[in-house]
Amino acid sequence: MDFRDELIALLPRLRRFAAGLCGELALADDLVQEACSRAIAHQHKWQPGTRLDSWMFRIIQNLHRDQLRAANVRNRHADETGWQAESAIDGAREMDSRTDLGIVQAGILQLPEDQRAVLLMVCVDGLSYRETADSLQIPVGTVMSRLSRARLRLHEILHGDDTPRTPPATETAR
Amino acid sequence: MVALDDTTLMAYVDGELDEQTARLVEAQLERNYEARATVAKYRETASVVRSAVLPYGHAPIPERLIDAIGAGRPHLPVRRFPTNGGWVRSLSAIAAGLLLLLVGGGGGFLAATYRFDAFEAELMAQRATVERYRHEAVQSALTTLVSGKAMDWTSEHAVQGRIVPIRTFKNRKGQYCREYRDELSREGAMSVQYGIACRHDDKVWRNTYVLVPSGPAALDGGMKGAL
Numbered sequence: 126m127d128f129r130d131e132l133i134a135l136l137p138r139l140r141r142f143a144a145g146l147c148g149e150l151a152l153a154d155d156l157v158q159e160a161c162s163r164a165i166a167h168q169h170k171w172q173p174g175t176r177l178d179s180w181m182f183r184i185i186q187n188l189h190r191d192q193l194r195a196a197n198v199r200n201r202h203a204d205e206t207g208w209q210a211e212s213a214i215d216g217a218r219e220m221d222s223r224t225d226l227g228i229v230q231a232g233i234l235q236l237p238e239d240q241r242a243v244l245l246m247v248c249v250d251g252l253s254y255r256e257t258a259d260s261l262q263i264p265v266g267t268v269m270s271r272l273s274r275a276r277l278r279l280h281e282i283l284h285g286d287d288t289p290r291t292p293p294a295t296e297t298a299r
Numbered sequence: 300m301v302a303l304d305d306t307t308l309m310a311y312v313d314g315e316l317d318e319q320t321a322r323l324v325e326a327q328l329e330r331n332y333e334a335r336a337t338v339a340k341y342r343e344t345a346s347v348v349r350s351a352v353l354p355y356g357h358a359p360i361p362e363r364l365i366d367a368i369g370a371g372r373p374h375l376p377v378r379r380f381p382t383n384g385g386w387v388r389s390l391s392a393i394a395a396g397l398l399l400l401l402v403g404g405g406g407g408f409l410a411a412t413y414r415f416d417a418f419e420a421e422l423m424a425q426r427a428t429v430e431r432y433r434h435e436a437v438q439s440a441l442t443t444l445v446s447g448k449a450m451d452w453t454s455e456h457a458v459q460g461r462i463v464p465i466r467t468f469k470n471r472k473g474q475y476c477r478e479y480r481d482e483l484s485r486e487g488a489m490s491v492q493y494g495i496a497c498r499h500d501d502k503v504w505r506n507t508y509v510l511v512p513s514g515p516a517a518l519d520g521g522m523k524g525a526l
Contacts, residue, residue: 277340280344
């Protein structure tokens with residue numbers, strides 16, 4: 126399969142990863158598009174036979190982190206997280222579950238960027254700790270500590286354990 | 300004894316522990332309420348994150364993304380329907396499947412190769428007919444079926460197909476577009492591809508994209524990732 130064909134086949138997963146990182150499909154699409162042009166420009170650096178998905182995840186995560194640093198972008202509100210696109214296809218989705226998913230999405234956005242990437246790679250894309258570590262070029266131990274902190278923090282956010290629930294970053298948007 | 304610290308419990312939940320360690324952890328979990336609660340936290344968060352993020356992957360892919368990837372190459376990765384690329388590949392896949400059967404039958408490699416060539420030539424001759432059947436099935440299925448329902452078709456050459464609309468959306472031009480699964484089989488050999496066709500003003504569904512998943516393992520499970 127040609128490199129570009131493989132990229133196209135990966136698009137749904139890349140968009141999902143990017144949307145999980147930035148919380149909004151439209152932003153995710155920009156991110157994925159930029160990542161794909163970079164990948165095509167640096168195609169020679171990718172070794173056929175290794176996992177293209179891991180490589181792309183790293184490019185996307187680096188791009189996103191750079192963007193965050195450069196623009197000091199504030200996370201967008203969960204209300205804007207692409208439900209429009211989703212509801213256009215899946216009209217039958219129930220209101221309740223939509224609200225719940227929105228809370229989870231907002232919770233994920235409250236996590237530090239590095240933890241979020243690891244969380245998405247392991248919990249959504251099913252990469253092993255080792256694959257995640259290789260992809261992000263960090264030690265396995267770092268993957269585990271980030272992943273663990275991300276999940277325990279998310280649990281706190283969702284259940285309001287001891288910590289008072291942090292108001293969503295974009296309350297002002299209403 | 301294994302220390303039931305947070306990351307060990309998490310690795311247990313994520314299936315990252317070897318069999319023996321996992322069993323040791325399980326044994327200790329039985330009498331450790333606190334550790335069980337932590338395990339539940341890791342389980343729950345994995346599952347809620349999955350369900351919150353997975354829907355993003357089901358949204359229709361904007362054409363600009365595919366265009367951006369396909370730009371600057373002599374031919375797009377995507378085969379428009381009437382061209383023969385994907386179709387020939389499908390037929391070759393079926394022929395290859397039959398080749399295996401022939402070899403297994405004891406015909407010997409040379410005989411099998413010869414018969415393979417002959418068979419492929421025959422298939423090529425039948426291509427136009429089969430393609431017409433498939434085209435009609437796509438038109439009819441996309442026009443009349445709700446997503447998830449299948450339309451089966453059979454050509455006179457024992458080639459069978461099935462078209463299943465998967466999802467409907469509107470593109471930027473306001474046309475209705477449908478993603479569909481396109482199966483083709485002959486004597487037990489099967490190939491699958493996915494297409495997106497949009498309905499034009501003349502009421503004809505024309506394919507915008509056809510994705511042919513690679514590799515035999517892609518037959519079903521791999522496909523979910525393809526679109």
